[in-house]
Amino acid sequence: MKIVSWNINSVRFRIEIVEQFLREVSPDILCLQETKVIDGDFPAAAFKALGYKHIMLHGQRMHHGVAILSRVPLVEDDRLDWQANREARHIGVRLANGMRIENVYVPAGGDVPDRDVNPKFGQKLDFVERMTAWSKSLTAPTLLVGDFNIAPLPSDVWGHKQLLNVVSHTPIEVDALDRLKASNTWVDLGRHFHPAPARLHTWWSYRSPDFTVNDRGRRLDHMWATAEVAAKAVSHTVFEGCRSWLKPSDHVPIMTEFAA
């Protein structure tokens, strides 16, 4: 069982590379963030044609939007709105084997890492805090995936010192993410299979066109598993190559394979 998470930055604009990826990698389940499309305009036909007949959507106009596409049945889908602001940032499903998949797009948090001058930063911290309360209450075996927009470890970014005051790597965000992690039996699968201080990045800004030259990446995308799920994980892959594809997302897909 192969499960992928990918911040696609508009699923309509990038449908060709999504199809290419699915043909090449053939995961069982694909979790998308930043689909940027209302459910009625989601390009479902392209996914069905590739065998992903089970489609759960939580979209909105313009921004955000998450989706889970699957070749295996999905049941008990739900859509949480922790901040009650109607932003489409979560969709969850349960598989036939009882495992839940929770797909989340954490707010980016704006530019200034100060909640007093930048409300978006406060919203981000508040979002993670509410996720933490929710996480404590989870009982099912769960895989939590998505764009967390936080790179917690020094080796999760191209330059730890340079990014200490840059949103995504500030200590206050890392602390919030650590509390979320401690709120359950979460295992960080990326670091489980690629332990720090190995370099591990999933996002490179569009703003440096020659991203391969300086390699100023960050690990913003994550897969966390509760203990019983983590025990079945056999590998974790970051598809860095997708960042060089034509019309790429700024994020690359990440995948965990589980023993059946």
Add this chain to the structure above:
Amino acid sequence: MKIVSWNINSVRFRIEIVEQFLREVSPDILCLQETKVIDGDFPAAAFKALGYKHIMLHGQRMHHGVAILSRVPLVEDDRLDWQANREARHIGVRLANGMRIENVYVPAGGDVPDRDVNPKFGQKLDFVERMTAWSKSLTAPTLLVGDFNIAPLPSDVWGHKQLLNVVSHTPIEVDALDRLKASNTWVDLGRHFHPAPARLHTWWSYRSPDFTVNDRGRRLDHMWATAEVAAKAVSHTVFEGCRSWLKPSDHVPIMTEFAA
């Protein structure tokens, strides 16, 4: 000597089909309208690479913009602004043999053919009137080309009766164009070589995707020559096929060949 006129609807967006056309047809001179680019951003290198080293530009931001590209020397270029509104709608040059080429983009004129409710329509009629005064004063052998945005004859449009009240074919516009034509020894080269009532169209709206099915074209693009220039014209071609190319302009190129 082959001279082409083409409303290209953004020379940057359509540079590939311009290059393809130049390679296939190899005219000596190309007159463009609706280049939609300031002179500093004009893709001059692409033209120079194909031998069009003589480049005269009159561009502006966003709208309008005209240009003359040539393999033979151009001298005495000028840019007229008949309405003193800073719109880039004319560029003229002189060739070594003394012939002048005047390249014009007449205003489209808006939707409603009534100058009282639609100022753009008034501007169009005024523009043609000022061209007429200018035309009277011309003494050099001249080729006047461009997108006139008027289809004067019944056989210049897909349906004469249907378009009598549609801007581009209204009697008041046709009268204005007739006065322009009478203001000098102008010969309408399109109709000289393809006499009415033969069908002759140079523009098909983007709004009917199956434009070949209904063939609702209009002859908006023209080449007029003063008598001494017309005497040397040997053929006139409308490249209808270009309307079916990838990412086409809504106008097709037209060409007159002259005896050397």
Add this chain to the structure above:
DNA sequence: GTAGGGTGCG
């Protein structure tokens, strides 16, 4: 339908 450009957002 199909351009350019501005804005908001990341």
Add this chain to the structure above:
DNA sequence: CGCACCCTAC
């Protein structure tokens, strides 16, 4: 940088 949207113009 680069996407979605809005606007304008043809």
